[in-house]
Amino acid sequence: MSAAPRHGLALLHGLLLLFFFCGGADGSEVPPPQNVITKTLNTNYTLSWDWPPGAAGTHAVTFTTQYVPRYQLKFKKKKTNWITACNQTSHRSCDLTRFNLHYLGIFVLQVRATVDGQHSEWAQTEFCPDKEAALGPPSNVTLAPAGSDLDVVVTDPLTSNNTSMREHVPNLYYHVQYWERQADGQAKRLRINTTMVTLPGLKAWTWYCVRVQSRDDFYSKTSDFTVPHCMQTEGSIPWWNIFLYFLGSLLFFFLIVLGTIYGLFRCCKTMKDVLNPSDQMPSHLKKYLCSSPGSDIPRLLTPDSESELLCEGVTICPPPTVLEIHIPPAEELAAPPSGLEPNSSVRHSRQDSSSSGDSGVYSSGGGSSSSSALKHLSAVRHNHMGSDDIFKGLLDPERVNLREMTAHLKSQPEVADEGVVDVCV
Template identity: 55%
Template sequence: MITLNTNYTLSWDWDQSHAESHAVTFTTQYIGKFKLNSKKMNPKWYTVCEETSHRSCDLTALDLLYLGIFMLRVRANANGSHSKWVLLEFCPDKDAAVGPPAKVNLTPAGSDLDVFITDPLTSANTPMTEILSKMYYHILYWERSADSKALRPQMLSSSANLVTLPSLKSWTWYCVSVQSRYDFYNKSSSFTAPQCMQTEGRITSVSLLCSSSIWYYLQYLCDSPGSDIPRLLTPGSESDLLFENVIICAEPAVLEIHNLPPEALASPPSGLDSSGRHSRQDSSSSGDSGVYSAGGSSNLRQPSSSQPSTGAEGFCKGPFYLEQVKMQEMTPGPKTQPLIADEGIVDMCV
C-alpha cells in the first residue's frame, strides 16, 4: 500500500512469464473485515478496479473509514482464465502514513521567530488533526552557518499551530524544519524543506534618546533664522528671504567749486532775463569787486522736491549725493562762494 494521510493506492508486482505472450489484466475488490466474520450474512465484495492493465488501483475515492479494518484482494486475468485472489488487510489508522505540515511560515518577533504551521490535509482538504487529535509537531531549528560541522540543531515539540522560538540571537539567520508525529502507532512524517529567516533586534532606550536628540538639534538649526549657528536649508525653506535686494549705484559725481579770476568778474554774464531774482547795480564807485550770493545765502540749493526720483536712481542721487556736497564744503581752504548755475550773480560795491 502506498499511503499518505487519507490517500490510498494498492499496488502489486506481476511476473509476465506466467502469462507468456497473452495480455494480462487485473481486478481489485475490497470488503469490511467485520463482514467476513459474520455468520448471518453472505459477504459481498465491492469491485474497485476491473480488468485494468495497470499494476495499481487507487482506493482514495472510496473514502474508507480511517479507524476501520478492510480486506483487499487482487487477481490476474489472461486468455479467459484467472489467477487466485491475493488478500491484504488494511487499517488506515494503523497503516496509513502521516504527511508533513502542508505549509510552514516564519515571521520575526523581535529577536525571536514565530513559526506558523498548517496541519497536513486529507484528500478532502480538511486538517488531519480532525482525525488524529493527538498529532503534534517536532520543530527543528538551527543557526545558519557556512560550516555544516558547526551546526547545533535544537528541537522543540508542540501541538500548537503557532510556536515562538525563544532565546535567539538578534539580527541572526535561523533555519526551521518541521515534522508531524503521531505516537499511538509511532507515526512520523518527513521533515519539511528548511526555511530561513533573520531575527530582528530590539531598539534600546539609549538608541531612541540619541536619535531623538539628533533630530531635535537638526530641527533647531533649521528653525532658528536669527541664530548665528550655520543652518541647514530644507527643500521647503524660503531661501530668498535670507537675502535683501542689492542695488549697485554708479559713483556719484563730485561737484567741484573753483575761484573765478578777477577778469572773469569784470563784466556780468549776459542772458539773464528781467524776471530773474538777481539785480545789477552800478559798480563805478569802487574799484574792488567781489562775487557774493544773492539773498545772503552761502549754501547750495537743495534739490527740488518737485522733481521725481524713483527706484535705484532716486536712491543713488539722494543721501549719497548730499553727503558728497557737504564733504566738499567742509574741505579746508580759502573761503569762496559757490557758483550756482540757475541763480544770478550780483556785483556789490564796497
C-alpha cells in the first residue's frame, strides 16, 4: 500500500474518533472506560479504570462493575449470570475483596459508564488471582538472642480473612538478608522454607540487622523486603567484667547511703540550731562562772560555808574617808578636867553605818561634865591640827580593810563610859 492511501485511512480514523467523542457529549453515544486494570496484594483485589475528562460535558457520569467466572461464558445456550459488584458509583475503582474470589479461579470483569441515562459499551478484562495477584511480605519478623547467634521468627503473609497465604501458595519460602550494623560490607543471604531460623557465624555482643522477603517460584512472585529489624547478640561474660560490675554497684550503693546519712545529719543540725540556738558565753566569764574551763555549764550555788571561803579574799573599797583624831597636850592629859573622876576612862566606839555619818559626836556617862569636856577638846583640836598627818599615814584613805580596822579597834584599851571620844569620822 502506498503512502497516500495510508494517510487517507489515518485521516478517516481520526474523523471517526472525533465524531465518536463529540456524539457522546451530545448524548447520542457514551464512550466506555479505558485502561481497565486490577490492583492486588495477596487476596485484596481492586478494579480500577480511566475515563476521558469532559466526555460527559455538564452531565454526571456513573459506573457499574460486574464479574462472572470465565467457565460460565462457554455455555452459550445458558444465560450468563453476571454479579454486580459496584452499581452506579462515581468512583473510578471498585473493591472486589469482599466477594472472596477464588485464588485459583479465572474471572471476567467488566465495567461501563452511564451519562444522563445513556450507557456505554462494556469494557472487559480477565483476572486470575493466582497468576496476577501480588505476593506480600511477611506480616511480622521477630528477633531473639541465642547466645552469640540470633533466632529469626517469620510470620506468613495474611489474606483478607487474616489467614496464612501458605494455604493459597504452598511453595512459599523466604529470602533472609542480615548484616552487621556498623560494618559497610555486603549483606549475607539465606533461604528458608520454615518460619524460624538461627543465623550462624555471628559475633558476640554485636549488633545485626535483618530483613525478610516472600517468594514463589511458580509465577516468579517476589514481595518487598520488610523493615530492617536490629538486635545485639549475647555471649559469655568475662569474670573481670562481672567483678567490675560488682564494684561499681557496691560503690554506687555506698554513695547513696553516705549521701542519705549526711543529708539527715545536716537536716537534724539545722533544725536543732533553729529550735534551740546556743549562745556562746564570753571566755572571760567562763573562767569564773563555769564549773570547768572547757564547759558551758554555769557553776551552781554553794552552801554558806563555801561562800564565805570564796569571799575571803574580797576587798571592799568604800569612798575615801578622812579620820580626824585630836590628842590633847600632855599637861591636860595628866590632869583630867574638872568634873571627871581620876579613875574614869574613856571608851572608844565607832560610828555605825546606819547612824548619821556627819556628826562625829560620841556620848559619855556624865551630864554637865561631858559638855565642858567637849568644849575643851574643841579648843585642843584647833591647837593640834598638825597631828592629823600622823594618822593619815597610818590609815590609807583609798582602801581600808574592815577586818584590820576591827582588830585594831578591839585592841584599844577601854575607857570609861563617862569619857568623850576625840575621834571624828
